[in-house]
Amino acid sequence: MINLRGFLLTLCSVLFLSFITACSSETSVETNGANNSEEADGGILKILLSEEPSSEDALNNSFKKWAEETGNKVDTIVIPYDDQITKFPLMLKNDDVPDLVSTTRLTRLYPEEFLDLTDVVDIGIFDQAALEIIGQDYDSDSNLALPNQYTITSYFYNADAFEEVGIEVPTIDDPWTMDELISNAQKLKDSGDVNYGLAVDFSRGRYDNLMYSNGGSITQETEDSFVVSINSEENVQTLENFVEWNETDLMPKVIWTGGSTDNPADYFKNGDVGIYLSGSWEYSPMYEEITAFDWGVMPSPIGSLQQSAIAGGGGLGIPSSAENPELAKEFLEWFYKEDNYVEFLAQDKGISFINGVTYEPEDEKVIADYEILQAEMKNVTDRFLVDEKSAWRNYLDSEYRDVIKRAVSGELTAKEALDVFANDLSEKSDWEIAN
Structure with a gap:
């Protein structure tokens, strides 16, 4: 049994020495290279990714550099x-698995x-x-996934639109309530600036985050199980x-009804949205791509109970039936060497998951944004940690988002949607529904 409060304090304290994560994109490339004739006939490392990367993707650039230095090839x-x-x-x-997997859940689902x-x-x-949150295994001593990304959810805002409407940006010491956030979001929409x-x-x-800030949770811990x-x-x-x-069109409804594959990040980058709830992985792409307006990071709002932020990230795992597991191990050994990791972190502008290694920005804007993002770590709630510990996603996962979508689209009421999911999760997990 983990000590949730102690775990949370550990999570918060380490991040005073690190910086925000950003680039969650991943890539599909093949890289050839050799620095000397002895390594000219290197192996091929097959890697599974979930997204096409940008040219600035730090992990992909690490794959490229490793291939160039060792004479190996990367097939993603x-x-x-x-x-x-x-x-x-x-x-x-x-029997056709990759040698290395970049994942947020496969090691949990298929340990x-x-x-x-x-x-x-x-x-x-x-x-x-970072190791425990990314590995998502609180009960064993195994480490099936080693970190390659450490993240925190975050609110971004269009600073130009705020200034035009006369909205004062909330601060760490004086955050908005959720009611204030919604009121100001409505002012932004009504102004026509977004x-x-x-x-x-x-x-x-x-x-x-909305649920946890209002005192809710997916599960609750009992003496020997969960409900x-x-x-x-x-x-x-x-x-x-x-x-x-x-x-009421305060939000682009098409995103949550499934009527479009539009990325809400693009809405924000294009200046169409005043406030955007996403995560620190979006910071680096925004920093590189947004030039038409000023923007920033703001603290999470206080719901009916508290502020809420969710920590997460991704890891690298090696399938046990991989053709070239030793090559994958060689990459991991190379990747976590301090010089290589420091270069990765500087490109990623990310939260460090290695003790004693930090990225220190020089840009004053980035320094200010980082202070807010770092402060969000104290808003990771006990309720979130209990839900993580329950591993409820081993039973159901995307089905939860789907019932929310059905409520937004009007197919079900909010109560009907959550009752459906509660009953399904109870049946799959053999947990009772809380009274």
């Missing part, structure tokens, strides 16, 4: 996040299919909070509010 396969649930088992069945990496590198170099006051990623991980609490009164009210924001 891109399978979108949602498709990996069905396609990775087929890879296993066909028996991945190598324990505890002895591949010195596990002691990693921040323990088309929408608020946008939220099509992700339960962003939506859940399902997703359909509590607090959660129903949160979803009713979320549906209303979409119905």
Whole structure:
């Protein structure tokens, strides 16, 4: 049993020495290179990624540099996040798995299919909070995924639109309430300076911030197990509010009804949205791409109970049936060497997951934004940590987002949607529904 408060304090304290993560994109490339004739006939490292990367992607650039230095080649396969649930088992069945997987959940869903990496590198170099949150395994000593990204959810704002409307930006010491955020988002929309006051990623991980801030949770811990609490009164009210924001066009409803594949990040980058709930992984792309207006990061609002932020990230795992596991281990050993990691971190502008290694920005804007993002770590709630500990996503995952979508689209009421998910999760997990 983990000590949730102690775990949370560990999570917060280490980040006073690190910086925000950004670039979550990944890539599909093949890189050839050799620095000397002895390594000219290197192997081919097959890597599974979930997204095409930009040219600035720090992890992809690390793959390239490793290939150039060692004479190996990199062959990447891109399978979108949602498709990996069905396609990775087929890879296993066909004995055609990659050598290295960049993932946020495959090691959790298929732990028996991945190598324990505890002895591949010195596990002691990693921040323990990052290792546990990214590995998503609180009950064993195995390390099936080693960090390659450490993130925190965050609110971005259009500074030019705020100034035009006369809205004062909230501060760490004086954050908005959720009611104030919605009121100001409405002012932004009504002004005509933006088309929408608020946008939220099509992700339960962003939506859940609203739930936790209002005192809700997906599960609750009992003496020896968990109960399902997703359909509590607090959660129903949160979803009713979320549906209303979409119905009144405060938000681009098409994002949460599934009527479009539009990326809400693009809405913000194009100046169409005043406030955007996403995560620190978007910081670097925004820093590189937004030139038409000033923007910044603001503290999370206080719901009916508290502020909420969600920590997460991605890891690198080696399938146990990989053709070239030793080559994958060689990359990991290379990647976590201090010189290589420092170069990666400087490109990624990310939260460091290695103890004693930090990225220190020179840009005053980035320094100011980082202070806010770093402060968000104290807003990771006990309720989130209990939900993580329950591993409820081993039973259901995208189904949760789907019932929220059905509520936003009007197919179900908020209560009906959450009752559906509560019953399904209870049946799958054999947990009772909380009274």
